[in-house]
Each structure stands twice: as C-alpha cells, then as structure tokens.
C-alpha cells in the first residue's frame with residue numbers, strides 16, 4: 001500500500017466556480033481538493049492533484065505513473081476528452097491500479113455527444129451527476145477498492 005492517490009482533472013475544470021455554475025456548481029477545484037484531502041487524511045492517504053487542458057499532457061502523466069508505480073489508484077475527470085480520447089483510454093489501460101472516472105454532471109441526461117465515455121471503458125467504476133460530491137463518492141469508492 002503506497003497510500004497515494006492521484007486526482008486528475010482535464011480541460012476547463014480549472015474554471016470550476018466560474019464555468020456554467022448552473023451545471024457545475026459554485027465550488028472551485030481548490031475547494032473540492034481541500035474537501036477530498038481532509039477525508040483522505042482520515043485514512044492516512046496523501047492525494048496529489050494534476051490538472052491540464054492538454055490531452056497529451058494527461059496521457060503523459062498517466063504514462064509516467066505506469067512507469068513509476070507509486071500510486072494506489074487514480075481518480076480522473078477527463079472533461080470533454082472523456083467522450084473522445086482513445087489516447088487517454090489507452091494510457092489508463094496500461095495501468096495496473098484502479099481508475100475511477102468522475103463527472104460533476106449526469107452525462108447521460110445531457111446532450112447525446114456526452115452519453116458515451118470512451119475513457120470510462122478503462123475505469124473500474126464511473127460516478128456522475130452529484131456535482132462536486134461526485135468526487136467524494138469517487139474517493140469513497142477508491143478507498144473501498146484499495147482495501148483501506
């Protein structure tokens with residue numbers, strides 16, 4: 001057990017709090033990170049946060065984790081790349097640790113083009129529709145999955 005979980009956020013999620021608040025809420029990514037870390041502390045788990053708008057940078061970061069093997073799991077909101085990115089899916093598939101995909105909104109209740117998650121095919125589980133609380137549920141699911 002490494003007691004380390006990486007939380008990856010994709011494009012436009014750095015805008016949380018300002019971006020379409022009627023869909024994504026008023027909390028910032030830092031607010032969400034702070035809540036997650038305080039829960040993780042109860043389990044002696046250190047969270048790391050990585051945000052990028054670049055598909056390549058996300059694939060590279062996941063690839064680096066494949067090589068380093070220093071994590072227990074990855075929680076990821078790939079944003080719009082969820083619906084399109086074979087590159088991120090392939091990177092996820094290279095991992096030997098569980099990945100939980102998270103979305104603030106219920107992607108199934110939105111536009112047709114959001115209904116499919118390409119990256120979700122590589123995930124152990126997918127959580128969507130609970131706003132910022134989706135991340136807390138994902139963390140809970142991950143803690144359960146890694147047997148903490």
Ligand code: DQA
Nearest residue numbers: 077079080102103104105114
């Ligand atoms: C999102 C849903 C995606 O369709 C969208 O492109 C996002 C955010 C969510 O968290 O609800 O950027 O992943």
